[in-house]
Amino acid sequence: MGEWWRQVLLITRREVRDQLRDWRIVLPIVGMTLFFPLLMTLTANAMVNYVQKFGAEIIGERMYPFLMMVVGFFPSSISLVVALESFAGERERRTIEPLLAAPLDDAQLYLGKLLAVLFLPVSVSYVGIVVYLVGLWKAVHWSPPFLTMLLVFLLTGLQAVLMVSGAVVISTQATSVRSANLLASLIIVPVALLLQWESLNLFWQKYSVLWATAAVVAMLSVVAARLGIAHFNREDLLGREIDELNLRWLWRAFWDGFRGGAHSLREWLGVAKNDLHELRWVFLGSLVLLAAAGALGGWLTARYFPPSFAQQVQIADLHKAFTSPMPLINVPLMNWRAALAIWLHNVLTLTVASAAALFTLGVGGVLIAMLPFGIIGGGMVFVGKSGLMSPWAMLAFFILPHGIVEIPAIALYTAATLQMSASLIAPSPGKRLGEVWMYALARWLRVGLVWVIPMLAVAAVLETWLTPWVVMRYFGG
Amino acid sequence: MLRAIHLAKQFDGFWAVSDFTLSVRAGEVVAVLGPNGAGKTTSVRMLVSLLRPSRGEAWVAGFNTLTHGKAVRAHVGVLTEQHGLYRRMPAEEYLDFFARLYGINEKSRSERIERWMRYFGLWEFRKQRIANFSKGMRQKLALARALIHEPPVLLLDEPTSAMDPESARLVREAIAGLRSRERAVLLCTHNLAEAESLADRIAIMRAGKIIATGTPRQLKDRWLGLPIYEAATSHPIHNLPPLPPQVEVLQAVGNILRFRSPDWRHYNPLVAQALVQSGFRLVYMRELPRSLEEVYLKVMQHG
Numbered sequence: 051m052g053e054w055w056r057q058v059l060l061i062t063r064r065e066v067r068d069q070l071r072d073w074r075i076v077l078p079i080v081g082m083t084l085f086f087p088l089l090m091t092l093t094a095n096a097m098v099n100y101v102q103k104f105g106a107e108i109i110g111e112r113m114y115p116f117l118m119m120v121v122g123f124f125p126s127s128i129s130l131v132v133a134l135e136s137f138a139g140e141r142e143r144r145t146i147e148p149l150l151a152a153p154l155d156d157a158q159l160y161l162g163k164l165l166a167v168l169f170l171p172v173s174v175s176y177v178g179i180v181v182y183l184v185g186l187w188k189a190v191h192w193s194p195p196f197l198t199m200l201l202v203f204l205l206t207g208l209q210a211v212l213m214v215s216g217a218v219v220i221s222t223q224a225t226s227v228r229s230a231n232l233l234a235s236l237i238i239v240p241v242a243l244l245l246q247w248e249s250l251n252l253f254w255q256k257y258s259v260l261w262a263t264a265a266v267v268a269m270l271s272v273v274a275a276r277l278g279i280a281h282f283n284r285e286d287l288l289g290r291e292i293d294e295l296n297l298r299w300l301w302r303a304f305w306d307g308f309r310g311g312a313h314s315l316r317e318w319l320g321v322a323k324n325d326l327h328e329l330r331w332v333f334l335g336s337l338v339l340l341a342a343a344g345a346l347g348g349w350l351t352a353r354y355f356p357p358s359f360a361q362q363v364q365i366a367d368l369h370k371a372f373t374s375p376m377p378l379i380n381v382p383l384m385n386w387r388a389a390l391a392i393w394l395h396n397v398l399t400l401t402v403a404s405a406a407a408l409f410t411l412g413v414g415g416v417l418i419a420m421l422p423f424g425i426i427g428g429g430m431v432f433v434g435k436s437g438l439m440s441p442w443a444m445l446a447f448f449i450l451p452h453g454i455v456e457i458p459a460i461a462l463y464t465a466a467t468l469q470m471s472a473s474l475i476a477p478s479p480g481k482r483l484g485e486v487w488m489y490a491l492a493r494w495l496r497v498g499l500v501w502v503i504p505m506l507a508v509a510a511v512l513e514t515w516l517t518p519w520v521v522m523r524y525f526g527g
Numbered sequence: 528m529l530r531a532i533h534l535a536k537q538f539d540g541f542w543a544v545s546d547f548t549l550s551v552r553a554g555e556v557v558a559v560l561g562p563n564g565a566g567k568t569t570s571v572r573m574l575v576s577l578l579r580p581s582r583g584e585a586w587v588a589g590f591n592t593l594t595h596g597k598a599v600r601a602h603v604g605v606l607t608e609q610h611g612l613y614r615r616m617p618a619e620e621y622l623d624f625f626a627r628l629y630g631i632n633e634k635s636r637s638e639r640i641e642r643w644m645r646y647f648g649l650w651e652f653r654k655q656r657i658a659n660f661s662k663g664m665r666q667k668l669a670l671a672r673a674l675i676h677e678p679p680v681l682l683l684d685e686p687t688s689a690m691d692p693e694s695a696r697l698v699r700e701a702i703a704g705l706r707s708r709e710r711a712v713l714l715c716t717h718n719l720a721e722a723e724s725l726a727d728r729i730a731i732m733r734a735g736k737i738i739a740t741g742t743p744r745q746l747k748d749r750w751l752g753l754p755i756y757e758a759a760t761s762h763p764i765h766n767l768p769p770l771p772p773q774v775e776v777l778q779a780v781g782n783i784l785r786f787r788s789p790d791w792r793h794y795n796p797l798v799a800q801a802l803v804q805s806g807f808r809l810v811y812m813r814e815l816p817r818s819l820e821e822v823y824l825k826v827m828q829h830g
Contacts, residue, residue, distance in 0.1 A: 148605070153597045
């Protein structure tokens with residue numbers, strides 16, 4: 051293992067030295083390490099002085115940590131450029147072949163390059179933050195709380211890892227730097243959104259949200275790095291000469307995956323049945339994951355909602371909730387329109403989760419699927435604290451009558467999403483990333499169409515008629 | 528040392544190589560000749576385990592290219608058509624980097640770097656950045672890289688293509704000096720003179736398939752017929768003396784006699800003897816040169 055890593059670090063060292071020999075990289079690095087942080091210090095001071103005139107000291111206070119993140123982010127954005135260039139550039143300059151012909155594993159090559167493109171920008175980010183903080187300390191004697199500083203350092207590093215992991219995947223799949231740059235929007239857009247999200251929470255000092263964000267970004271980074279290693283192969287780097295978006299080929303890969311080799315509807319349903327068998331262990335794992343989300347929701351509610359707040363809720367409120375027309379569609383329960391609305395709502399939620407899953411390699415989809423379970427867990431604790439009923443009674447009478455179908459449907463969706471991510475990050479010899487992705491997507495859609503959506507329809511019917519009936523009986527109505 | 532059996536490679540429905548069957552023994556230099564697009568580079572890449580064959584198998588230095596890719600790469604030196612040098616790196620540092628990748632210890636590393644750089648006449652330029660090197664120097668440095676781990680198998684893909692004649696000659700001389708009893712060399716080229724001057728055996732490739740193999744003489748015999756010999760006498764040959772029936776007379780004009788014989792060792796002395804006994808004085812006897820180019824063109828047309 052020592053020898054294995056020694057070779058990885060050899061590649062890293064060579065790449066870093068090569069970067070340091072390029073003035074086009076060195077100049078921005080010097081600028082971003084020294085001048086930019088000092089400029090930010092001056093900006094922060096000027097801004098704080100300005101807003102103080104209007105009694106808005108709080109904006110000033112929040113500005114310091116925000117600019118700390120900005121100082122860290124800008125240099126790390128260089129890593130994107132370097133990473134996009136890593137494989138595609140070497141391929142273009144035709145320097146990749148001797149390296150590929152060396153006795154190295156694919157993973158060694160990949161990791162060596164990944165570390166190389168991370169090392170300089172992240173180091174520069176950290177040095178920049180330190181310069182900014184030292185400047186700020188000298189100027190106004192401000193220093194961030196340790197945990198805030200740790201959080202910003204962590205987020206800066208993780209963002210860089212995420213960007214670089216994604217960019218290296220693109221770089222291995224692109225045939226030229228130009229095409230890699232064109233594909234970079236796949237990274238820039240989500241990272242820009244992430245940065246806005248982080249800025250917002252930093253201003254609002256929602257540090258718990260930022261810690262959770264760091265955890266998600268860490269997960270995504272690991273998944274992206276794994277995806278890169280899984281689909282990096284020498285053959286792709288040498289075999290392809292041009293980037294082709296072959297829609298017909300993609301459609302064929304998708305259709306083959308969707309059909310699963312079936313020639314009739316009956317056979318296809320058999321394939322879908324087999325999906326259930328294949329997913330059984332992931333399904334059980336998903337149930338555990340959803341239960342964990344419920345437990346977390348319960349724990350957070352117990353911690354952040356005082357019992358006095360819960361006790362303000364009256365039984366009449368719950369009764370009213372079940373007898374009033376549903377919000378938005380203004381239709382009472384026990385009505386077909388209500389069932390349709392519930393079903394559409396659930397399908398829509400899973401569609402949004404699916405869109406998030408596509409952009410986040412499944413992680414976003416799983417998190418959105420977990421969210422309602424957190425709310426249920428929270429709700430259970432809440433009603434328990436209010437003294438209205440036992441949390442288990444709530445589970446039994448409010449949730450399970452329709453949840454008996456809905457929970458497995460969501461667990462199945464979660465399992466299929468996890469399996470889609472797993473198949474993306476698992477090595478598939480002889481298959482291209484696009485092909486693997488189309489195949490995984492097709493299988494995921496098959497599970498959704500054959501099992502999840504119909505199950506949600508059944509659950510909606512139960513939720514419209516059975517659950518209210520059980521609740522009424524429970525309350526003696 | 529190198530054995531490929533029916534190696535083939537398909538890219539998106541197109542067979543870049545359809546049948547590459549060849550073996551190279553230790554101490555032997557084999558040239559693969561073929562036009563651009565014949566599949567030479569793809570074959571080399573399969574032999575180095577860079578590309579996975581769609582069909583067939585190959586063993587290099589005793590390792591299967593499919594199952595032991597890393598071991599194959601550790602025992603092969605490759606020189607690609609594009610030298611693939613890092614232009615910003617000094618030459619010595621470049622060789623040191625690759626020597627480290629091949630796991631050579633520090634002492635051997637510096638000794639080998641010096642030895643190969645001196646061998647290729649690059650030692651004085653070791654601290655210079657590769658960007659300042661001429662094409663010939665770069666190719667020699669790339670050769671030094673391919674040899675730094677002293678591999679038993681050397682694969683040279685178009686080592687002199689796109690080089691000026693002087694640089695190409697320098698590189699050819701360097702390659703000729705690499706011939707050793709322990710090393711098998713496979714040389715891919717479309718330069719016929721290079722193949723003829725360097726190789727013990729030649730394989731001709733067309734449209735992804737090896738269609739002819741053999742020593743230059745065997746190929747010439749097979750594709751151009753038996754060698755033609757020319758005898759010059761001191762005065763014109765008006766009456767040809769009786770010659771063995773196995774000797775086929777092609778031309779007897781003036782004082783020149785051209786003939787074919789199935790075994791030159793046996794029949795050529797008989798021809799000389801017959802001429803002398805008939806009163807002719809033999810000025811010279813020689814084999815008429817047959818170019819590999821003729822063979823190549825014939826193989827390309829009819830192979």
